[in-house]
Amino acid sequence: MSLYQTIKEALADLTFSSDTPGKLPSERQLQQQFNSTRVTVREALMRLEAEGVIYRQNRIGWFLCPKRLLWDPIQKVNFYQLAKNQGLKAKTELLTCKQTRASNEICQAFTLDKQSDFYEIYRIRYLDDRPVMVEEIYCPVQQFPGLTEKALDSSITTIFQDDYQVKVSHEQSDIIVTALPDNKAEQLNLNGGAACLKIIRKRFNEQQELVDYNIEYWLHSAIEMRVQSN
Amino acid sequence: MSLYQTIKEALADLTFSSDTPGKLPSERQLQQQFNSTRVTVREALMRLEAEGVIYRQNRIGWFLCPKRLLWDPIQKVNFYQLAKNQGLKAKTELLTCKQTRASNEICQAFTLDKQSDFYEIYRIRYLDDRPVMVEEIYCPVQQFPGLTEKALDSSITTIFQDDYQVKVSHEQSDIIVTALPDNKAEQLNLNGGAACLKIIRKRFNEQQELVDYNIEYWLHSAIEMRVQSN
DNA sequence: CAGTGGTCTAGACCACGAT
DNA sequence: TCGTGGTCTAGACCACTGG
Known part of the structure; x- marks a missing residue:
């Protein structure tokens, strides 16, 4: 399985225990955590966004989606x-x-x-x-x-x-x-x-x-x- | 305006005069044509895909979408x-x-x-x-x-x-x-x-x-x- | 076999938000 | 001012498609 797939699943499993509830760690933090690069981390994030699991606010960060x-x-x-x-x-x-x-x-x-x-x-x-x-x-x-x-x-x-x-x-x-x-x-x-x-x-x-x-x-x-x- | 936006609009304007009708030029051709890199070209392509203008077949290429x-x-x-x-x-x-x-x-x-x-x-x-x-x-x-x-x-x-x-x-x-x-x-x-x-x-x-x-x-x-x- | 897209690295600079 | 995401470069190797 590709790396961004792995990251995607790991992120999906995470309880996202960050400072602000519902907010994901920063891309650079994730990059370190998964020993990868920002491009790959962003690939995973964008997949999750496409699935409707997370969304992003411009230049603020990534957030968990509430129910539809x-x-x-x-x-x-x-x-x-x-x-x-x-x-x-x-x-x-x-x-x-x-x-x-x-x-x-x-x-x-x-x-x-x-x-x-x-x-x-x-x-x-x-x-x-x-x-x-x-x-x-x-x-x-x-x-x-x-x-x-x-x-x-x-x-x-x-x-x-x-x-x-x-x-x-x-x-x-x-x-x-x-x-x-x-x-x-x-x-x-x-x-x-x-x-x-x-x-x-x-x-x-x-x-x-x-x-x-x-x-x-x-x-x-x-x-x-x-x-x-x- | 960002480069991938420019590429996106240029692609949207193109009549896509490629060999196979409806098929776009390869990513590497586009990269040369716009004097950019594959990452940026792909950013533009993926935006167009999200808009429903083009779609891709796995490892084959990008194609114009017929009507819905x-x-x-x-x-x-x-x-x-x-x-x-x-x-x-x-x-x-x-x-x-x-x-x-x-x-x-x-x-x-x-x-x-x-x-x-x-x-x-x-x-x-x-x-x-x-x-x-x-x-x-x-x-x-x-x-x-x-x-x-x-x-x-x-x-x-x-x-x-x-x-x-x-x-x-x-x-x-x-x-x-x-x-x-x-x-x-x-x-x-x-x-x-x-x-x-x-x-x-x-x-x-x-x-x-x-x-x-x-x-x-x-x-x-x-x-x-x-x-x-x- | 050559060419394609799929994935990935290791950086860089910028605009903008938070503080 | 510092950290964030937004954008971009210049490569690389792989799996697979097509001729």
């Missing part, structure tokens, strides 16, 4: 409720909210022309204070005047419903595995290139009109999906 | 039908089929004791002759006597229905992103450690009895999910 959030893409349960049901603390941070002209792709999805204005909302979501998701939300200004004034660090669905009487009745999600883009990784204080789940979600009102175009990047080790079909 | 198979985890469409609808050629290869005592986890799922015998079926699935998935299927011998004699390189669901009058009426899928385990990677002629979608699917008959326990590993770049909710 279980999510059913069919159920329209909001993030806070979902987290609470699973004993996790949810938090949302609003990064930016501005009025823009959106990309062609998004205009087309809304069947609006390129002159239309959209709100563009960037948010980060945390579970137990760990950043796990970054999202972009687009919705037409016309339909949601004054949206910037609302409490955008809460549930958008609730705002739609309570403040605008818009009820989401149908949604479609496209889900792929890809690498976290560098600009998104930066917002999460993580490294680009790590596996992530990219979810493009379109939500429609009762008249089947698109009201909300949402792009989410989930840290792959933070989420698990469960779906039922009858 | 679109899959709705709610619909119970069989693999051949799904592929055909999307203009892809599906193929299944039976690796092994044997009678065993299954693991505790699986016995428990079936609510059978540890003495029960199961069929254990290993298969590989191909799209346009590219291996994209490896699976393990467990089902109780008691319920499917003589299953080994059937054409196990076709649809199991069809065999259940036609040969055993067992109709799958309900199923549950757990889906996570993880790394392809080395033993599975080997069966696919791929490298361990690449991102994959692991799907654990339990299928039930009309009496809500578990009939089929299925573990699938999909090459992450080969699949995309789309779900609707009402």
